[in-house]
Amino acid sequence: AQTVTQSQPEMSVQEAETVTLSCTYDTSESDYYLFWYKQPPSRQMILVIRQEAYKQQNATENRFSVNFQKAAKSFSLKISDSQLGDAAMYFCAYMTPGGSQGNLIFGKGTKLSVKP
Amino acid sequence: DVKVTQSSRYLVKRTGEKVFLECVQDMDHENMFWYRQDPGLGLRLIYFSYDVKMKEKGDIPEGYSVSREKKERFSLILESASTNQTSMYLCASSFTSGYTGELFFGEGSRLTVL
Numbered sequence: 001a002q003t004v005t006q007s008q009p010e011m012s013v014q015e016a017e018t019v020t021l022s023c024t025y026d027t028s029e030s031d032y033y034l035f036w037y038k039q040p041p042s043r044q045m046i047l048v049i050r051q052e053a054y055k056q057q058n059a060t061e062n063r064f065s066v067n068f069q070k071a072a073k074s075f076s077l078k079i080s081d082s083q084l085g086d087a088a089m090y091f092c093a094y095m096t097p098g099g100s101q102g103n104l105i106f107g108k109g110t111k112l113s114v115k116p
Numbered sequence: 117d118v119k120v121t122q123s124s125r126y127l128v129k130r131t132g133e134k135v136f137l138e139c140v141q142d143m144d145h146e147n148m149f150w151y152r153q154d155p156g157l158g159l160r161l162i163y164f165s166y167d168v169k170m171k172e173k174g175d176i177p178e179g180y181s182v183s184r185e186k187k188e189r190f191s192l193i194l195e196s197a198s199t200n201q202t203s204m205y206l207c208a209s210s211f212t213s214g215y216t217g218e219l220f221f222g223e224g225s226r227l228t229v230l
Contacts, residue, residue: 009156033216033217035217037219042223043223044120044220044221044222044223044224045206045208045219045221046221047217047218047219050216050217050218091158091159093217095217103161103164103174104217104219106158106159106160107158108156108157108158109158
């Protein structure tokens with residue numbers, strides 16, 4: 001069975017600094033998607049970034065980028081120039097395409113605090 | 117913007133009560149989901165539905181049922197609430213065609229069972 005592990009329950013970063021959140025996963029599939037979702041306090045969870053396993057190039061979305069290491073089954077999220085609005089729970093997630101639609105497997109989450 | 121609305125942000129119920137959690141989406145999404153979120157456990161899928169009147173069990177369906185009579189509405193039902201069902205419940209929706217993993221979530225319903 002696929003699993004997603006986030007080993008950092010909590011992280012803290014100074015405003016304007018860079019922080020990296022870790023995620024590892026276990027799968028025997030060769031084709032899959034990986035995601036980072038953000039859940040701000042008392043607000044909806046939203047998709048931050050998506051990576052297709054067949055793409056070697058790491059995905060980027062403005063200040064958010066990933067370091068995807070397929071062989072190591074590692075998928076970390078880097079947040080550059082951290083802002084107060086980045087404070088949130090971050091969830092790493094995995095999905096096999098063609099499986100039950102939308103059945104993402106989520107990690108347990110990392111709570112990110114941003115210090116002014 | 118996609119909007120997923122959960123009817124109640126906070127509920128307090130007593131053990132044994134029947135509880136309804138309602139979710140409505142306005143983007144004509146085929147798929148709808150109910151997750152349970154607990155500290156240290158992440159999100160766990162309770163049930164999902166890929167069409168009206170269709171439902172599939174997720175990872176933790178015990179003690180829950182669902183109803184989807186209309187495409188835009190997906191209800192989670194706790195037939196007889198128990199204290200171990202105290203949790204945050206998240207509803208989500210998505211397209212089927214061209215789906216690439218983006219779920220659209222509601223703000224959550226925090227249920228306390230006394």
